Amino acid sequence: MHCPKCAAEVREGARLCQSCGISLEEYGVVRDPFTEDKGRPPAAGGMAAPVRRRMIIAFVVFDIILAVVLVFFILKMG
Numbered sequence: 001m002h003c004p005k006c007a008a009e010v011r012e013g014a015r016l017c018q019s020c021g022i023s024l025e026e027y028g029v030v031r032d033p034f035t036e037d038k039g040r041p042p043a044a045g046g047m048a049a050p051v052r053r054r055m056i057i058a059f060v061v062f063d064i065i066l067a068v069v070l071v072f073f074i075l076k077m078g
């Protein structure tokens, strides 16, 4: 990874930049895995899949309607 201040190469998991000495934790580069887990809502993964599938179905239905309308217009124009 790279330092957000001086863009120097920083060792993964390092808390301080060895080039300019800033605290990478303060810049939000180093994230504590425990705080990340607590902040994540547990239902998010289960809720996203059906919504995404419904959106795909809606897009497919819209595509079919569009195709039918297009064919209808082409036939009418002759």
Ligand SMILES: [Zn+2]
Residues within 6 Å of the ligand: 003, 004, 005, 006, 007, 008, 017, 018, 019, 020, 021, 022
């Ligand atoms: Zn730096």
